[in-house]
Amino acid sequence: MKIAITYERAKVLQALRYHFISRSEVKILLILVNVFALISAGLFAFKLIRPFPFLISSLLWFVLMLTFWFWLPRIIYSRTRTFKEDIDLSLRSEDILIETEKGYTTWGYQRFSYFMESPYFFHLYINDKSFFLIPKDACTGDADTVLVRQKLKEKMAFK
Structure with a gap:
């Protein structure tokens, strides 16, 4: 056969995202960051912590999403001739x-x-x-x- x-750029980027998100270490990292963000949001809501830990967890979550969803796929796509x-x-x-x-x-x-x-x-x-x-x-x-x-x-x- x-x-x-x-290769179509948009579909390749989606496949690269799928690859990164399906990795076990990335899944564990995302779960840990989300748990940290939820705990810090809850503690912040009950006024048990100051805003700084909540902002750090939110920033960390945001950077991770940008990295795995946008930056890494685009970098890999632009550097790989095969595509x-x-x-x-x-x-x-x-x-x-x-x-x-x-x-x-x-x-x-x-x-x-x-x-x-x-x-x-x-x-x-x-x-x-x-x-x-x-x-x-x-x-x-x-x-x-x-x-x-x-x-x-x-x-x-x-x-």
Whole structure:
């Protein structure tokens, strides 16, 4: 099966957000910051603390949201050439063939640890921080999307 990939900026940014928010350490950090913010808001409401801890927790929450929702996805998108290239991807029986105008490479399925699915992409993870995105829009219709999903489930772990 051959797929012609062209990345759309808005969808890639959403996929990068999905990647960051799905990380366990980020989830724990967000939960801790939210608990701290709620506790400080409650203590501030009952006049048990001064405004400074409440403002610090609010600022910390705001900076975290800006970082994971806006800054990191945009930085990664702007620094990664792959998102600006046209790619032909072939899911073959033993490996994945990736072709660009600069050349080609093959990646064996065993190179990938697992794959994950988000609303617009299949995320093929090499390790916890490195991944390759296959847009669902590149598949021609729902039937091809189902075939890609089945092929990936056959060849690698699903998370």
